Amino acid sequence: MMLTITSVCKAEVWVVTSVESDLSHLSMEQCKRLWLGELEAIDGKRVFVVDQFTTAQERTEFYTLVADMNQNKLRSYWAKKIFSSGLFPPDSKPDDATVIEWIKQENNRIGYINSDSYRPDLKVLYVIKKVTKSDEK
Numbered sequence: 001m002m003l004t005i006t007s008v009c010k011a012e013v014w015v016v017t018s019v020e021s022d023l024s025h026l027s028m029e030q031c032k033r034l035w036l037g038e039l040e041a042i043d044g045k046r047v048f049v050v051d052q053f054t055t056a057q058e059r060t061e062f063y064t065l066v067a068d069m070n071q072n073k074l075r076s077y078w079a080k081k082i083f084s085s086g087l088f089p090p091d092s093k094p095d096d097a098t099v100i101e102w103i104k105q106e107n108n109r110i111g112y113i114n115s116d117s118y119r120p121d122l123k124v125l126y127v128i129k130k131v132t133k134s135d136e137k
Helices: 028-035 057-066 071-085 096-104
Strands: 004-008 013-018 109-114 122-128 131-136
Touching: 013 057, 013 096, 028 057, 028 122, 057 071, 057 109, 057 122, 096 109, 109 122
Parallel strands: none
Antiparallel strands: 004 131, 013 109, 013 122
16 A cells, blocks of 8 residues: 655745735636736736746746746747747746735736745735645655
């Protein structure tokens, strides 16, 4: 008999917006489509997303878990999108603090942050949980 024990990493990546936003939640598919430029509106309202710099661990986890893409696949995806449709990837911010400040400027802005950076003036739209195998017996 094999027993698998898993644990959830303490910090998660959260997709957030301003607490003033009309948005209440997002699905993983909506997150994927928003950040890949395939969706521009939720419930008929235009929204804008922001990335974190390519060096940010949150970005790696976000794209790995939501879009099943590593940085190489993501670069290739956007190169094709730029060439075929003229769409560009979301702007990038260097860290959680600048993502939060950008989000707070307008109610239709969405970003992802490390859960440890959460503040009460943010609304969590989606939680990206990373489950890892910690022990197998």
